Amino acid sequence: MAGINPQAIKELRERTQAGMSDCKNALTEAEGDMEKAVEIILKKGLAKSAKRAGAVASEGEVRASISTDKRAATLVEVNIQTDFSARSDEFKNFVGDVLCLAEAAPLGADLKNSDLRGKKVGDVIVDLTARIGEKIDIRRWDRVEVPAGKPGVAHAYVHLGGKIGVVLALETESDAIAQHAEVLKFADETAMQIAAMNPVALVREDISDDAKAKQKEIFEGQLREDPKPKPESAWPKIIEGKFNKWFSEVTLTEQESVVVPGQTIDKLRQAAEKAAGGSVKIVRFVRFERGEGIEKPQGPDFASEVAKMAGG
Numbered sequence: 001m002a003g004i005n006p007q008a009i010k011e012l013r014e015r016t017q018a019g020m021s022d023c024k025n026a027l028t029e030a031e032g033d034m035e036k037a038v039e040i041i042l043k044k045g046l047a048k049s050a051k052r053a054g055a056v057a058s059e060g061e062v063r064a065s066i067s068t069d070k071r072a073a074t075l076v077e078v079n080i081q082t083d084f085s086a087r088s089d090e091f092k093n094f095v096g097d098v099l100c101l102a103e104a105a106p107l108g109a110d111l112k113n114s115d116l117r118g119k120k121v122g123d124v125i126v127d128l129t130a131r132i133g134e135k136i137d138i139r140r141w142d143r144v145e146v147p148a149g150k151p152g153v154a155h156a157y158v159h160l161g162g163k164i165g166v167v168l169a170l171e172t173e174s175d176a177i178a179q180h181a182e183v184l185k186f187a188d189e190t191a192m193q194i195a196a197m198n199p200v201a202l203v204r205e206d207i208s209d210d211a212k213a214k215q216k217e218i219f220e221g222q223l224r225e226d227p228k229p230k231p232e233s234a235w236p237k238i239i240e241g242k243f244n245k246w247f248s249e250v251t252l253t254e255q256e257s258v259v260v261p262g263q264t265i266d267k268l269r270q271a272a273e274k275a276a277g278g279s280v281k282i283v284r285f286v287r288f289e290r291g292e293g294i295e296k297p298q299g300p301d302f303a304s305e306v307a308k309m310a311g312g
Contacts, residue, residue: 004032016041019127057135058291059083061095062165064156065103070178073154073167074103076141077288081134086162091136094128102141111138142286144169152283153178157191166191168285173278180276186268189259190252194287199252202282207251215246252285 004027012023012034018041030036060079067073078095080086101114101121112122119127121138129136144167146152152171158164168191172178193199201207219242223235230238248254253266260268273280 004028008032008034012037012041013126018130020123022127022130056294057081057137058294059086060136060139060290061086061092061162062158062288062290063095063099063162064158064165064167065099066154066156067103070153071146071169072103072143073156073169074099074141074143075156075165075167075286075288076102077139077165077290079135079137079139079291079294080132085132085134088132090128090132094124094136097124098138098141102143105141107143111141140288142288143167144284144286147171147283151175151178153183153187155184155187155191157188157195159192159195162290164195164287164289166194166285166287168194169283171281171283172276173280177276177278177280180272182272182275183280186272186280189257189268190265190282191285193255193258193265194252194285196258197255198287198289199255199285200250202252202285204247204251204254207247212243215243219243252282 004024008027009020009023012018012027013020015038016023018026022041023037026037026040027034029040057079059082060077062075062077064073064075076095076099078091078098080091085091097116098111098121101111101116105111105114112120112125114121116124125136125138144154146154146169150171151174152169154167154169157166159166168187170178170183170187172183177183200211216239219239220235222242223230223238248256248264253264253269255265257263257265257268263271269280269282
């Protein structure tokens with residue numbers, strides 16, 4: 001039928017954000033008339049996703065998994081607009097599908113271009129958004145792995161029902177050490193530490209020069225604003241002390257343990273090494289907190305609401 005071709009279906013989908021099959025069916029019903037097809041989509045409520053395109057999805061779930069050989073752990077964050085919808089079976093099943101795709105995908109892959117039961121994930125999102133009536137987004141994913149050819153173990157931890165997720169990988173001297181009870185305990189407690197204290201780096205050497213320079217400016221500003229300023233000749237030593245304190249707060253290995261107060265994470269790693277009888281090294285960690293960094297829209301202030309109600 002004239003007017004029903006891939007280009008027309010693409011145009012209708014771009015205009016309404018409805019699913020491909022819905023667009024094709026609407027064009028068929030409208031006998032190829034584009035404007036009638038748009039009207040059909042709107043009347044059937046299939047264009048909900050278009051209305052939601054500019055909405056902010058900051059709720060949702062962070063979910064993690066560990067591979068069967070325990071050498072890799074995967075983490076995903078999938079967002080939706082409300083906590084209520086995040087608890088729906090349909091959304092939770094989709095998060096599970098996304099995690100399965102991430103487990104097998106090459107690092108850095110765009111999961112929206114992956115295939116899911118014969119459809120592109122991006123199209124599945126459009127259809128799901130239309131059914132639920134809220135914007136859905138695969139925000140990010142990552143995976144940590146034990147280096148190839150090395151013994152070790154990966155671990156995952158999810159806190160507060162999907163609000164925070166952590167994955168980390170350890171390299172060990174042998175497979176036996178990787179499975180030692182004290183090493184597994186160290187992995188679990190370290191994951192909880194990362195969830196609770198949100199370190200920005202594994203060791204101080206991993207912090208960029210730009211971040212250190214910015215922090216130095218902050219320290220210098222603090223010294224200038226001090227009501228009892230120290231002589232500038234003393235600043236280098238003071239700033240060095242401030243940096244050491246800062247490193248102890250933002251680098252995982254130097255943080256004080258929330259599980260064993262008075263001990264740093266590196267000291268606990270050494271204790272696990274001694275108990276297991278061989279080396280244990282933290283290779284990498286990833287931490288996702290649901291919605292972090294997403295700017296949520298602010299509603300009108302109270303005064304504006306009162307004025308509106310009063311017709312002002």
